[in-house]
Amino acid sequence: MTSNSKQTATREVTAAIRGRMVSLTVLELFGSDLGELNSQLREKTARAPAFFRHAPLLLDFEHFDAEVDITWLDSAYRLLTNNYFVPVGITGASQSLEDAARTLGIAIWPSGGAVRQAAEPEQPKPEQPKPEKPQAVTTAAPVHSATQVLHQPVRSGQRVYAQGGDLIVLASVSTGAEILADGHIHVYGTLRGRALAGVQGNESARIFCHDLQADLVAIAGYYIISDDLPADKRNTAVQIFLHQEQLQIESL
Numbered sequence: 001m002t003s004n005s006k007q008t009a010t011r012e013v014t015a016a017i018r019g020r021m022v023s024l025t026v027l028e029l030f031g032s033d034l035g036e037l038n039s040q041l042r043e044k045t046a047r048a049p050a051f052f053r054h055a056p057l058l059l060d061f062e063h064f065d066a067e068v069d070i071t072w073l074d075s076a077y078r079l080l081t082n083n084y085f086v087p088v089g090i091t092g093a094s095q096s097l098e099d100a101a102r103t104l105g106i107a108i109w110p111s112g113g114a115v116r117q118a119a120e121p122e123q124p125k126p127e128q129p130k131p132e133k134p135q136a137v138t139t140a141a142p143v144h145s146a147t148q149v150l151h152q153p154v155r156s157g158q159r160v161y162a163q164g165g166d167l168i169v170l171a172s173v174s175t176g177a178e179i180l181a182d183g184h185i186h187v188y189g190t191l192r193g194r195a196l197a198g199v200q201g202n203e204s205a206r207i208f209c210h211d212l213q214a215d216l217v218a219i220a221g222y223y224i225i226s227d228d229l230p231a232d233k234r235n236t237a238v239q240i241f242l243h244q245e246q247l248q249i250e251s252l
Contacts, residue, residue, distance in 0.1 A: 024058045024088065026221060027080075032066035034079055041083045057085040058109060062092030070100035077106070147183075154179055154193070161199075175215065184208070194218075198242075207240040208252070222247055 029037075045052040057080060073090075080087045089107030090097070098108050148162040150169045156176030160167065167181035172189030178196070179185060184206050185197045191209035198205030198220040205219050212233055215226050219242045230249060237252040 025052070025055045025085075026058045026060050027085075028060045028062070029064045031064075032068050032072060034072075034075055037076070038079055038083070041080075041085075045083060053084045054086055056088045058088055059090045060092050061090060061094070061097065064093070068097065070103055073097065073100050073106070074104060077104070148181075153189070156193070172211075173214075181205070191217075196223075197240075203242050205242075208238075210237045210252075211235055212238050212249075217247070219247060224249075 031037075059076070059080075077087050087106075089109045090101050091109040093101065093108075101108060147166040147168060148160075150160065150167070151171065153171040154160055154169060154173045154177040156174045158174075159178045160169075160180070162181040162183065162185075164182050166183040166186070167179055168186045168188075169179065170188050173179055173187055173191050173193045173195065175192040177193035179187075179193070180196045180199050182198065182200045182202060182205075185195050185208070187195070187207075187209040189209075190211040190213055191207075192213045192215065194216040195207050195209075195214055196216075196218040197207050199218075201220050203220040207217055207219065212229065213235060214229070216223055217229075217240050218224075219240065222242055222245060224247050233249045233251065238249050239252055240247060240249050242248070
């Protein structure tokens with residue numbers, strides 16, 4: 001008679017869900033004229049087709065006042081796809097537009113206002129009688145990381161993110177590479193590729209580099225692509241900062 005033995009099955013892990021910082025292009029919508037939208041998108045993407053092609057795109061309706069329905073939203077998504085964007089969701093929309101988006105299976109992203117509101121401290125509550133046994137109170141410390149320093153070049157295809165601090169690159173950044181920081185970015189070599197400072201909304205962040213040849217530079221979501229870089233600032237040492245919602249490039 002054979003006794004039954006327990007068999008331990010080893011299950012292969014095929015997926016893992018993790019939070020990750022990603023960069024998105026945001027399209028702010030101010031009107032419902034899809035013909036005009038198509039014209040403006042074609043004009044913009046023609047200046048840097050390789051950069052915008054298949055770029056993930058978030059539609060921002062915060063300043064959108066027109067009344068539109070599910071048919072308009074579906075047409076807008078098709079228009080963006082035809083222009084080689086990859087729309088990933090909407091934000092800042094009215095309740096009716098959010099309902100239409102859910103019907104189409106479109107993701108709803110929290111608006112900037114909702115995120116800021118959630119981050120605000122709670123209002124003090126009326127004093128309550130003290131419990132018989134004191135309760136420990138835990139306060140979450142703000143997340144902050146030390147400045148990240150890279151001694152080696154950032155190669156094409158690499159992506160480096162300095163979360164909570166500054167990023168210092170003591171070498172060059174190659175075309176096809178991407179460097180990001182919540183604070184400032186310093187590049188002591190040639191800056192090619194893409195550099196995004198203040199990615200969590202820090203508008204006081206700056207980018208410093210010894211040789212500007214970037215495909216894109218951005219601060220707090222405001223960006224300039226290579227074609228728009230001033231000719232007299234290319235291949236020179238510069239600092240890049242945000243002033244009145246416009247990126248400024250000054251010589252060092």
